[in-house]
Amino acid sequence: MTSPTTRSRTAAACMAVLLAGLAIGAAPAALAGTEDDAGLEQTVEAGEEVVTEDAVVTDGHVDVGPRFLDDEWTMLARDDREVPSVWRDPARTVLHLGDAAVLPAPDGPDYEFLGVEPGTPLHVVPQTQTPDVVWLGWNTQDPRVVDSVEQGATLRLDGLDGPGELFVFLQEGVTGPPNVLWDSGEPLPQELWMEVNTHVHANWVFTEPGIYRLDVTTLADLADGTQAEDESTLVFAVGQDTDPAQALAAVAADTTSDTASDTADEQTADGAASSDASPAADPATEVTDAPEAGAPSSDSGGSAMLVWGAALAAVVLLLVVVGRVLRARRARDAADQATGDAS
Structure with missing residues (x-):
């Protein structure tokens, strides 16, 4: 391969600086403690506050990860920009x-x-x-998650809506090959593994500016033998001129549409269940439904038949009378003719 151009050398140098220390980024939090990985040292406390308002993050540290809220496995985003840290709904961040x-x-x-x-x-x-x-990673450090998860959890990319491609990858050191975790150009879903009680950061690369919505699911096998699962959306406004408010509006529109669809499905299911649950009519006690407005009743139908029958009888009688009159006329004409011939 030929030597890279000056521009390529500059690009490679920039990315090398960007990717330096990636092995540390993938190290378990329990092993953190060297000077190089000091940025990954953190402690997640039980009972950290969950806030509900919309937020736009342009810099600072954010992790996505599972927590138990009201005993429900829930995917949230831990906003470390505030002291103490708070957890947010990813779809509203x-x-x-x-x-x-x-x-x-x-x-x-x-x-x-x-x-x-x-x-x-x-x-x-x-x-x-x-x-x-923004410095985006993931963690599985919530105390109840640590106590409840068997080995680790999965973060699964189920779908992507955006103008370009997404790549998420790790790299061990400056010269190590990239370990691609997600590639939106490949078939979905795609999974990445999160060891329990770890704090990890990776590179998230977008090829085009615009609004990206990532449909994701966190799932895990719990120590009690059950499986936990929760869906959410990661929202990115990529590019200086991309309006974060439009990204929030797009997610809100999707949520409204999904809610309306779910409601319609529930109503359809309830209607079907109600129909199935209706008892069969007893033939001995079955009551004929009343006729719809404007529709002839069975009584009016019988009257119509009587009218048509009477009309038909009248026509037949008329034909009989006409026939008799014609025969009488022909007989009279024949008699007159015979009298004339005799004279």
């Missing part, structure tokens, strides 16, 4: 990537999976924290 998140695509065969030419601008949530860019 827009992650806005501005100009600081734009990086050129690196050169080399390891990055061919991105499907773009070296130097192409990409919108990147980096695995290592960068000023003025």
Whole structure:
């Protein structure tokens, strides 16, 4: 392979800086503690507050992960920008990537999976924290999750709505090959594994600006033998000029549509159940339904038959009378003719 151009060297250098320390990003929280992975040291406390208002995040630390709310396994987003940290609904939390998140695509065969030419601008949530860019990861550190999960949990990408492609990958060190976890160009769903009691960050790469909605599910086998599962949506406003308010409106419209559809389905199911549950009519006591307005009743139908019968009888009688008159006339004419011939 020929040597990269100056632009490609610059792109590779930028991405190398971006991807440095990725092995640390994937390390379990229990092993954190060196100078390099100090950014991953955190403690999730039981009972951390859950807030319900909409939020737009342009920088700072956010993790998605499971918690138990009212004994229900629930996917939330832990907003570490506040002290103490709070948890939010991911579908009401827009992650806005501005100009600081734009990086050129690196050169080399390891990055061919991105499907773009070296130097192409990409919108990147980096695995290592960068000023003025949101730092998105995931954790399985909620105390009840740690106590309840058998080995770990799965974060599954079920669908993506957006103008471009999404790639989520880890890389061990500057020179290690990327470990691609999600690639929206491949068949969905796609799963990534989250060890219990870990805190992980990866690279999230978007190829085009615009609004992206990721349908995701967190699921796990629990120690009591049951399976926990919850669906949610990750919302990104990618690009400096992409309006986060439009992203929130799009998710709200989808939610309204889904709610209306679910309500219609429930009403249809309830109607079917009601129909199925209706007792069979007893032939001995069955009552004939009243005729609809404007429809002839059985009595009026019988009267009509009588009228038609009378009319038909009258016609027959008339034909008989006419026949007799004609025969009498022919007989009279024949008699007159015979009298004339005799004289």
